[in-house]
Amino acid sequence: MAYTPPAAFTTRPTLEGRFGMSASTHWLATASAQSVLERGGNAFDAAAAGAFVLHVVEPHLNGPGGDMTGVFATADEPSHPQILMGQGPAPAGATIAHFRSEGLDMVPGAGALAAAVPGSVDAWLALLEEHGTWELAEVLAYAIDYAENGHPVLARVVGAIERVQELFTEYWPSSAQLWMPEGRIPEAGEIVVNRAYAEVLRRLIAAGDEEEGVGHYGESNTSVDADGRTARIRAARSAWKSGFVAEAIAEFVTTPHRHSTGGDHAGVITVADMAGFDAGFETPVTITFRGFEIAKIGPWGQGPALLQALRILEGFDDDRLDPSTEIGAHTILEALKLAMADRDAYYGDAEVDLDWLLSEDYAATRRALIAETASHEFRPGPDRNGTPPIFTPPLIAEGADRDELSKAGIGEPTVQKNGVNNGDTCHIDVVDRWGNIISATPSGGWLQSSPTIPALGFCLGTRLQMMWLDDTSPSALVPGRRPRTTLTPTLISKDGQPVIALGSPGGDQQEQWQLLMILRMLIGGYSPQQAIDAPALHTTALAGSFWPRTWVPAGAVVEDRLGEDVIDGLIARGHEVTWAGDWELGRLSCVTREPETGTLAAAANPRGAQGYAAGR
Secondary structure, three states: OOOOOOOOOOOOOOEEEOOEEEEEOOHHHHHHHHHHHHOOOOHHHHHHHHHHHHHHHOOOOOOOOOEEEEEEEOOOOOOOOEEEEEOOOOOOOOOHHHHHHOOOOOOOOOOHHHOOOOOHHHHHHHHHHHHOOOOHHHHHHHHHHHHHHOEEOOHHHHHHHHHOHHHHHHOOHHHHHHHOHHHOOOOOOOEEOOHHHHHHHHHHHHHHHOOOOOOOOOOOHHHOOHHHHHHHHHHHHHHHHHOHHHHHHHHHOOOOEEOOOOOEEOOOOOHHHHHOOOOEEEOOEEEEEOOEEEEEOOOOEOHHHHHHHHHHHOOOOHHHOOOOOHHHHHHHHHHHHHHHHHHHHHOOOOOOOHHHHOOHHHHHHHHOOOOOOOOOOOOOOOOOOOOOOOOOOOOEEOHHHHHHHHOOOOOOOOEOOOOOEOOOOOOEEEEEOOOOEEEEEEEOOOOOOOOOEOOOOEOOOOHHHHOEOOOOOOOEOOOOOOOOEOOOOEEEEEOOEEEEEEEOOOHHHHHHHHHHHHHHHHOOOOOHHHHHHOOOEEEOOOOOOOOOOEEOOOEEEEOHHHOHHHHHHHHHOOOEEEEOOOOOOOOOEEEEEEOOOOEEEEEEOOOOOOOEEEEO
16 A cells, blocks of 8 residues: 655645746756746757756866766657766776776776766757757856856855865865965855856857858847757867867876875876767666656666666565655665665676566565665675676775765765765756656766866866776776766656656765655655655665775665654664764755646755756
């Protein structure tokens, strides 16, 4: 029997309307996306405009030098969702042998040596090229304005800068110059600018204007032909990947600089690495759960772990799928441990037997392992031949820093003096009146990832820290392979029609927090805002994706609002519980669509008073 939400409490209403809806982790990105919808753009124009704004207003959570993944469906082909793949691979010079020769036994958590090829900007441009309607200049105008003329800086951005100020002033002077103007940390609410990035965006537009045989863009998308618009976007992509941006990156990283390990290293990205990457589109991995089709990225990311968890949980009665009860929270935590163990043992940009890992037979064997008490073991399952996995990740105890490292919370990542980032990012969802819908999670290139490239106004990401310096691992560091990203939004469909697009920042917690929302909405009958506001929890009994890749056997992090009775019950069952505070976990947002009536809805995370939804 399905459970029901507790007495209705939400911090804000679930927005409803029929015109268009936007939701993101920053109100300025939401407002920008909604403005595009109001001016006639579609969901893909709107999401791209909002995403470029996120580069500017949430620089501690993402940047142009980072990466992203998205999942979307078009109004023309609603039954064929697609993945927007913006995860760049390891550069040609990023070999295990090279890292070992640098005295490293793990990919650093900060510094340009840990950078994959930037994929975010090319992915958004690819989406605009294929499915957008607006001119690039119109889409980028919002981000250019905030970068050139300024925006009020978030308290969490200030906090991130404060925590790495010594790193900036002692070792990364170009970052200090950008983020500590006049040698001081900006105050929350102070107007900050990034004119170098504004100029980068202008030069991308200019590259399209200069394209031979392509007319200048008009004042609106209705005044230009589609072929000309597409050619201009392609020219911008070329300027990014093999022109002035790639050249500035390749030149800058050759200078050794301080990394999170305490040593100085040079990066290895070249113009050839940049030019060799093309963002694009892929077919998602899907399962059916309670009559709904759930679409995720492939096993080159952690997306299928959510699908595995749903497969395991589907065999339980509904009362065991309620995260707000002791038995439900326990069951969900144990299912997540099993799914994440398989992630750590099997996933990577390689051959992964998803047919087996997502099969009913395999799920049944995994479900049988869930006991009445918490497991303290790392338990990946055998392959279809009964053979244990070849690779087992090092299980590194967190020690004294456990409380700080286990909470990837409401806004900024956990940052240490050396630039270590324990994983958080930003998110955007958009649905339009025609039925186009997208959920996307941009990340990487945080201001504390590596030194700022002065000519560009941004730094490179550190996604390679999710790869192992062990060639037996399916996520081993190999040139040309994508790191096993944590970025993975979700699209849910019913009878071939998309109905929910959702996602969350949070590194290893992304799938876990999304799972809670899915269960509460699909089984518990929660409204989107109720599901987002409800108390969250997650396991830390996994090999962390972020340097130093720690784990806590039986670790469970919970919001205090889950209640003393439930939390004490988890402790009695053997979970090693960390109380995170009342409003600390989860940064979910979503948009929804009712195909029969055309009703649209949106909801966003209240934690940190930063995420907002808008629409009508």
